[in-house]
Amino acid sequence: MNLGATSPTSRHKLQRAGCLVLTLLLAASLYAAKKSKVSDAATEQKRALHALDRLAFGPRPGDVQFVTAMGVDKWIEQQLHPDKIDDSAMQSRLAGYRTLQMSSREMLLDFPPNPVLKAVQEGKLPMPRDPYRRAVYVAGLDRMEQKQEQKQNAAEATPANAQPNGIATPVAMQRQQDRRDAHGVVDDLIALRADQRMQRILALPVAQQRDLTQGLPFEKRQALLSGLTAEQCETVLALNNPAGVINNEVQSAKLLRAVYSDRQLEEVLTDFWFNHFNVFIGKGADHYLVTAYERDVIRLHVLGKFQDLLIATAKSPAMLFYLDNWQSEGPDSDAAHGVPEHPHAQAARMNGPFGPRRWPPGYPPPQQKPNAQNKQQKRSSGLNENYARELMELHTLGVNGGYSQQDVTQVARVFTGWTIEEPRQGGGFTFKQRLHEPGKKTVLGRTIKEGGENEGVQVLEMLARSPATARFISTELSQRFVSDTPPQSLVDAMAKTYLKSDGDLREVLRTMFHSPEFWAPEAYRARVKTPFEFVVSSLRATQADITDPQPLLATLNKMGMLLYGSQPPTGYSTKSDVWVNSAALLDRMNFGLALSTNHLPGTSFDLSQLTKGTATSDNDPYKVQLELEQTLLAGNVSQQTHQTIEERIAAPQAIAQFADPNRPTNVNVIAGLLLGSPEFQRK
Amino acid sequence: MSITRRAFMKGGAMAVVGTAAIPSFLTRAAWGAVAPGASNKRLVVIFQRGAADGLNIVVPHAEHAYYAMRPSINIPRQQVIDLNGFFGLHPSLSSFKPLWNQDHLAIVHAAGSPDTTRSHFDAQDYMESGTPGVKATTDGWLNRTVQSQPYPVDSPFRAVALGTSLPRILSGKAAAVAVSNVNGFGVSGGNPAAAPLGNTFEAMYAQSVDTVLHSTATETFEAVKMLKSADPRHYTPAPGANYPKGRFGDALQQTAQLIKSNLGVQIAFTDIGGWDHHVNEGAVEGQLSNVLREFSQSIASFWTDLGALAEDTVVVTMSEFGRTARENGNRGTDHGHANVMFILGGPVRGGRVYGRWPGLEPSQLNEGRDLALTTDFRRVLGEAVSRHLGNDHLNSVFPGFDNSPREFLRYLG
Structure with a gap:
């Protein structure tokens, strides 16, 4: 390091001193460079974690390293172009869910609601010939007839002969007996080969078919469906509850995509925009409309122009139905003036898309009054401001966006006539001039000339540009x-x-x-996870293998975040204070423990995968803790949390548990404690 | 992130003491002066979600127009449980009659929210925020009731909602707990074998510097412990309290459990759905009748179950709006305006129907179709908040509404 150490002269001395300074400076700068390289790497890792928390539903093991290696900015750019990301592995997980690819009309016919069954009953629709579909229809008709009968009985019952509460009626007892019988058959069915099993199911009496999966314990249900094709599974489940098949598939797909898709940003955005343009799966016909709504309206536009997304939602049957615009009628329209319409169209307007107007969901058998006088009675219909209001308040301008009640009424007039074509047959958007309010309108100070459907498009464009x-x-x-x-x-x-x-x-x-x-x-870590974000990030962090998402969906329901289940048009809040409450916090701790100790049916967790097998084979809980703090929390664990878990491991009664060679999974609890920790609640 | 008042207070106390175990006198002191005698008064609010048909619940059986407008769904005069010669109860409310006879049950008819919306979403939202027409209100009026009044008991159960999430009406700055099931409230459903895990979580959160999570967790574990010592698993309702099966009966039974366990409950909330009968509403029997039976039997059982504690309890029911005076073409009713509210309680001057009856003649109807509104729901609730709970900050609880005591219906003694 000494460049001129032998020189005796003062000049040399000076030189030497200069060299020393230089050397020191050089060394210092080298050190600084090395240090900044280290801190660059640390920063990049931190950035990667942050990006994975925000553009994705949290990191899986190895993700932070992957994104760091690729470069955070490059990864973000890739996520902004999801079509360039191969997602075939995830797609194969969805293969069993056939309804994801169906149109609303196909769903309606494959999983018939009461109005469709009623049409078959009345001979207006043919009974399907396909044996699977036929079985579903026969079971559905049986269910509908039984309900009609029950209603009849209830109507005939007088207070004097009504059964006191809590005492089972003979009908109820018979139902219980039928269910026991149906469940009794299940064991025999499980013993059969899949193809034989399906044959036997189709040959069962209809009452047993219907009750086969009702209230069936999870393991038996799994065994009953194992080996069956996707269509066969759907058929067996639809014998009991056709609408449930559709709901379950669209909800399961959302969860699986969030956990497994490599197009994470697209999933986050689809969730965000669905929530922004919320519709409620529990509102009548929206059962059958949500799948197509998310697929064809939301997902398609999440990285496009807002205006296209807005117009697509405005024209979607799901939104038209959810916010009632499909039945909005101009006070001065032809319809309001009683100008006669085509009889078919009239029937359609009198009823909901797939049944009589009703809220909350359900399809009671339509009952027409027998006397002719009542048929003349005009339904109390009229202008419906629901969509107009939410369009401005929630979809575009925001509550303080500078619109008045007058604007709401005017926009409602603009959108009269935006309705659903052939509502009872799962039809799409149509504009009906007959319902449309004539004349010009004034919206936000601008005159909208009379122009039928185009008025609405103009307003949407204006709102989108505001x-x-x-x-x-x-x-x-x-x-x-x-x-x-x-x-x-x-x-x-x-x-x-x-x-x-x-x-x-x-x-x-x-x-x-x-x-x-x-x-x-x-x-960084500024947001508290919503229940959905919490559950999904737990599943990703633990690399859990989901074979049946249903118990996870039930967990989310219990946590107050049923998928597609936000009834008000505001959607679910993402704000911390909404989701931080006593019941919710306990639910999260309990979920973490259930997941890590494999007490969640349909989902399995393998600790050795997370710790590369080393720590678990030693059965050293301290090592497991250290490794899990890295994998689950990327090392972002507070001293308090770390110490508390360490003390838990060291507690006398725990040592014996952890050392128990017959219960090696006891160490799994450590993962549960970390998932329930304060640190894991944030992102 | 906004720091809530409770987070500030509890976090603040933490910063001073620096340990998880905050002496309870410290938190109590933070609430300020104690309102004398206010601690044992309770308010239970029940929301009938979906717009209940008030005209078929408390029937104006002396109104000719009622029968004229409801040819197929009216309650025949001879089957109405007559109250005062003009109004009568739906026959499925027979379990309310003894409470009426004992002067514990009062009725306010033609009451509700003045907002004209016919949207379930908006109308429920307005009734829970307590500010009809104002969407920007972030908290619920029950939460503001808690916020605006000091309370002598430091209890996490002061304000409690029976359900999986905290409803709008109880959300806001003040602490409130949501309990879905008192028997499974705890880590691993309160399983004793999991107690060490519960303790670990508690310690983890107690020492956390994350103020939001820390304060909620503190309340949660306090609640869990209090509930555990109250031993809810061995609870048997009082003799004669036969709650009907179902979510609503369960919720009220659990509310009674919490009240009787002396956990410091001041405000409890629960709800019951299934009132939106556009089609085949039924009359003496049918859809409405079924839900009314569940509704009234649950409330009557709750009353019986409370025993002497009912003396200090007031129960108020509400629904977002009423239904059309005329039946529609599907033997049902559509969205209307004013509705009926029940008030039940020890201090209630019951056996009377309060409020001005606007009449059902066409000219008397709201927009020519619904029961007109003569009593603002905030007037009814304001009286309970002020005269029963002793909270005089009605301007904070119902901002923008002139809730002068002179205008109270005086249904409380």
Whole structure:
């Protein structure tokens, strides 16, 4: 290191001193460079974790390393182009869910609700010839007839002969007996080969077919369905509850995609935009409309132009039905003036898309009054402001977006006539001039000339271009991706991009993902996970293998976040204070424990996979703890949490448990404690 | 992230003490002065979600127009349980009659929210926020009731909702717990074998610097412990309290359990759905009749179950709006306006129907179709909050509404 150590002269001395300084400086800068390289790597890892928490539903083991190696910015860009990401592995997990590919009409015919069954009963629709479909129809008709009978009996019962509460009626007792009989058959069926089993099921008496899967314990249900084709499984389940098959498939798919899809940003965005344009799966016909709504309306547009997304939702049967616009009628329209319409069209308007208007869901058998006088009675219909109000308040301008009640009424008039074609047959959007309010309208100070369907398109375009919409959408996106209270500077920057790019959502996201605010220290772990985010991130972090998502869906329901189950149009909140309450917190701790100790049917967890087998084979709980803190929390574990778990391991009664060679899974509890820890609740 | 008042207070106390075990006098002191004598008064609020048909629940059987407008779904005069010669109860409410006779049950007719919306979503939202027409209100009026009144008992069960999530009406800055099932409330469903795990979680959260999670967890584990010592598993309702099977009966039974366990419950909330009968509503029997039976038998059982504690309890029921005065073409009713509210309690001057009856002649109907509104629901609730709970901050509980005591119906003694 000494360059001129032998030189005796003062000049040399000076030189030497200079060299020393230089050397020291060089060494210092080398050290600094090395250190900054280390800290760069650390920063990049931290950035990767943050990106995975926000653009994805949390990291799986190895994801942070993968994203770091690829480069965070490159990974983000890739996520912004999901079509370039191979997702075939995940697709194969969805193969069993046939309804995901069906149109609403196909679903309606394969899994018939009462109005379809009624049409068959009355000979208006043929009984299907396909044996599977036929069995579903026969069971459905039997169920419907029984309900009609029960209603008849209830109507005939007088208070004097009514059964006191709690005492089973003979009918109820018979039902219980039938169910016991049906479940008695299950063991015999399970013993059969799959193809024989299906034959036997189709040959059972209809009452037994219907009760076969009703209240059947999970393991038996699994065994009963094992080896059957997707169509056979659906048929067996539809014998009991056809609508349930559709619900279960669309909900299962959402969960599986969130956990396993490599197109994570697309899943996060599909969830975000569905929630923004929320519809409720429990509202009547929306049972049959949600699948296509998410697939063809939401998912298709999440990285496109906001205006296209907005128009697509406005024209979707799911939204038209959910916010009642399909039945909105102009006060001065032909329909309101009683101008006669085609008899077929009239029948359609009198009833809901797939049944009589009703809320909440259900399909009571339609009953027409016998006397002719009542047929003349005009239904109390009229202008429905529901969609108009939510369109401005929730979909575009925001509650303080500068519109008045007058604007709501005017927009409602604009959208009269936007309805559903052939509502009882799963039809799509149509514009009916007959329902449309004539005359010009004034919306937000602008005159909309009379122009039928085009009036609505004009209003949607106007709303989509509004600066208030740009701000509102930017605020909502940054609340989801950054924090409950995003910095105004970020919202402004995103809104600017929105207006400049004509509402290009990919550009708006890019602005957010490359903003200093997105990467600011206060944005890290700023959000408390919603129940869905919590459950999905747990499943990802533990690399759980889901063979049947149903128990997970039930867990989410218990946590207050039934998938597609937000009844109000606001959708689910993503704000912390909504989801942090006593029942919820206990539910999370309990979920973590159930998942890690393999007490969740249909989902399995393998600890050795997370710890590469080393720590578990030693059965050393301390080592397991250290490894899990890395895999599950990327090392982001507080001293308090670490010590508390360590003390738990060291507790006298625990040592024996952990050392028990017959119960090696006791160490799994450590994973459960970490999933239930305060750290894991945040992202 | 907004720091809630409770987080601030409990977090603040933590910062001073620096340990998980906050002496209870500290938290109590944080609530400020204690309102004398207010601790044992309870308010139970029940929401009938889906818009109950008030005209077929408390029937104006002396109104000719009622029978004229409801040819197929009316309750025949001879089958109505007459109350005062003008109004009568639906026959499925027979378990309410003894409570009426004992002057514990009062009725307010033609009451509700003045907002004109016919949307279930909006109307429920307004009734829970307590600010009809104002969507921007972030908290519920029951939460503001808690916020605005000091309470002498430091209990996590002061405000409790029976259900899986905290409803709008109870959400806000003040602490409130949601309990889905008192018997499974705890880590691993309260299984004693899991107690060490529960303790581990408790310690983890107690020491956490995460204020939001920390304060909720503190309340949660306090609640779990209090409930455990109350031993809910060995609870038997009082003789004669035969709750009907179902979610609503369960919820009220659990509410009674919490109240009787002396856990400091001041406010409890639960709800019952199934009132939206657009089609085949039924009359003496049928869909409405069935849900009314469940509704009234559950409430009557709750009353019996409370025993002497009923003296300090007031139960109020509400629904987002009423239904059309005329039946529709499907033997049902559509969304209407004013409705009926029940008030049950020890201090209630029952055996009377309160409020001005607007009449059912066409000119008397709201928009020519619904029962007109003569009593704002906030007037009814305000009286309970003020005169029963002793909370005089009605301007905070129902902002923007002039809730002058002079205007109270005086259904409380």
